[in-house]
Amino acid sequence: MSRIRGTLDIARPVEDVFDFVADQRNEPAYNPRMTASTMLTNDPIGVGTRFAATMLSRGKPLHVMIEVTGFDRPRRVATRSVMAGAVVEGEVRLEPTLEGTRFFWDWTVTLGGPGRFAGPAIALIGRHQEKTIWTGLKHHLEQDVSGEAQGEKRADAQRDEPERHGVDG
Numbered sequence: 001m002s003r004i005r006g007t008l009d010i011a012r013p014v015e016d017v018f019d020f021v022a023d024q025r026n027e028p029a030y031n032p033r034m035t036a037s038t039m040l041t042n043d044p045i046g047v048g049t050r051f052a053a054t055m056l057s058r059g060k061p062l063h064v065m066i067e068v069t070g071f072d073r074p075r076r077v078a079t080r081s082v083m084a085g086a087v088v089e090g091e092v093r094l095e096p097t098l099e100g101t102r103f104f105w106d107w108t109v110t111l112g113g114p115g116r117f118a119g120p121a122i123a124l125i126g127r128h129q130e131k132t133i134w135t136g137l138k139h140h141l142e143q144d145v146s147g148e149a150q151g152e153k154r155a156d157a158q159r160d161e162p163e164r165h166g167v168d169g
Contacts, residue, residue, distance in 0.1 A: 001108060001109065001110050001111075002108070002109045002111075003106070003107070003108055003109075004090075004105070004106075004107045004108075004109060004127050004130050005104070005105065005106045005107070006104070006105055006127065006130055006131055006134065007102060007103065007104045007105075008102075008103055008131075008134055008135065008138055009097060009099060009100065009101065009102055009103070009138075010100050010101045010103055010137070010138045010141055010142065011099050011100040011142050012100045012101060012141045012142065013096075013100060013101065014074045014075075014094045014095070014096045014100070014101045015073075015074045016141065017074075017094055017100075017101045017103060017137075017141060018073055018074035018075070018077070018094050019073075019074070020137075020141060021077060021092060021094075021137065022045050022068075022071070022073070022077045023039075023045055024037050024039070024051040024053065024066055024079075025037045025038065025039055025051070027053070029140055030133070030136035030137040030139070030140040030141075031133045031136055031137075032136070033055050033056050033057075033129070033133075034053055034054070034055050034056075035054045035055070035056060035061070036053060036054040037051055037052070037053040037054075037066075038051060038052050038053075039051050040052055045068065045071070046068060046071045047068055047069065047070065047071050048067070048068065049067070049068040049071075050065065050066065050067045050068075051065075051066040051067075052064070052065060052066075053065075053066055055083075062083055062084065063083065063084075064081050064082070064083045065081070065082045065083075066079050066080070066081045067079065067080050067081075069089070070091060074094060075093060075094055075095075076091055076092070076093050076094070077091060077092050078090065078091035079091070085111060085112050086109060086110065086111050086112065087109075087110045087112075088107050088108070088109050088110075089107070089108050089110075090105065090106045090107035090108055091105075091106055092104065092105050092106075093105075093106070103134060103137075103138075105130055105134060107130070
């Protein structure tokens, strides 16, 4: 069993960060290793919500089943992810700061089969991968509030407006 923890600051309001992260379908936007994520249950997202995701592992697809096991908006989302040879359980926590959000992650990785002997290596690799993933989230969310990105989003929204058919947003 390996533990992977870390923290970083994101210059966005805690509610924005929470809502984006809690919806696992958003992860392919900031995690280049995740190629797809689909919600298997109905809205709203909360304890019991399940997702099916596909990750790239050594260039091959790895299917992951993710279940939300804890949900306290906008402070905490806990999940359990099951894939071939591993189970990852843990949480992300969010705290408001003057500049936006302090984002924490804390995961326990349990390996099965021959991989169970690779704990220290998995922890080292996992720490690097998680830092990369959450830095990608930070860049994605902070880019969305830059002037140019907001201008592009407003233009896109205006183009899309006639096609919305009663969707609030």
